[in-house]
Amino acid sequence: MTSDSPNPRRQGPADPNDTAGGPTVSRILLGTQLRRLREASGISREAAGAHIRASHAKISRLELGRVGFKERDIEDLLTLYGVTDAGEREGLLGLVTQANVRGWWSQDSDLLPAWFEMYLRLEQEARVIRTYQVQFVPGLLQSPEYAREVILAGHRTEPEHEIDRRVQLRIDRQKMLSEPGAPQFWAVIDEAALSRPFGSPAIMRGQVEHLLEMSLMPNVSIQVLPFRLGSHAAAGGPFTILRFAQPDLPDVVYLEQLNSAVYLEKRTDVEQYLAVIETVSVQAETPVRSRTLLRNLLKQF
Incomplete structure (x- = not known):
């Protein structure tokens, strides 16, 4: 990618015969x-x-x-x-x-804009995924019912069978978290995302229960950023950082927009986002206290 790698140790030419990855x-x-x-x-x-x-x-x-x-x-x-x-x-x-090997999502590639298909490719290869989300529960942690409501919010004019395909695509994407060699997934979720209803109280309750279940996975860490904190380090908006096992690959920051995405890989850019995710992870509730907060949220639904 760029020569300005975000990790100083990641230097030297890649061995074209050593491609321990997809x-x-x-x-x-x-x-x-x-x-x-x-x-x-x-x-x-x-x-x-x-x-x-x-x-x-x-x-x-x-x-x-x-x-x-x-x-x-x-x-x-x-x-x-x-x-x-x-x-x-x-x-x-x-x-x-x-x-040129096609991704598992190739049969549904007509649903995916090119800028998001690139993210799926990177996500499949990442060893560590760290994300901060404020509008929605992260896609990798969404229950099927909640995912349908989120997808409907942006695709209300599409026929039901297309919505079904989009929901199934999202659920299939989540399988990576339970497969051998699964990445470490670390999500900081703003309390606003948990309080904003997508669907009925039963759907929201199911989503919170799903988060509690997912938080028990050894490779998944979930932290809630509470309202009471006020201002915080991630006030600039949601983002995701992908880190790879291969030493020649730099970290990548993914910033999703309405109809496009930005991929940052320069060392100075990535280090800024790494500093933000480190800070907001300290500001957020710990994984243990986040589970308590999630259980309390169940009472609201």
């Missing part, structure tokens, strides 16, 4: 290698794009691992960058097949 890791590692080769050759993105009959923006997306790869394009770029060693070319081209 297709997104392969994409990012291959993109990183392509960037290094291009820069070492003194070739601009514009020149590289022209060589494969594309724009400099496509080269940028390739180097960030945010698009699929065509083997012909990679072969042409390797030739342009002076990579003639058969073994090196074979190793890099081998990543193309791995990088």
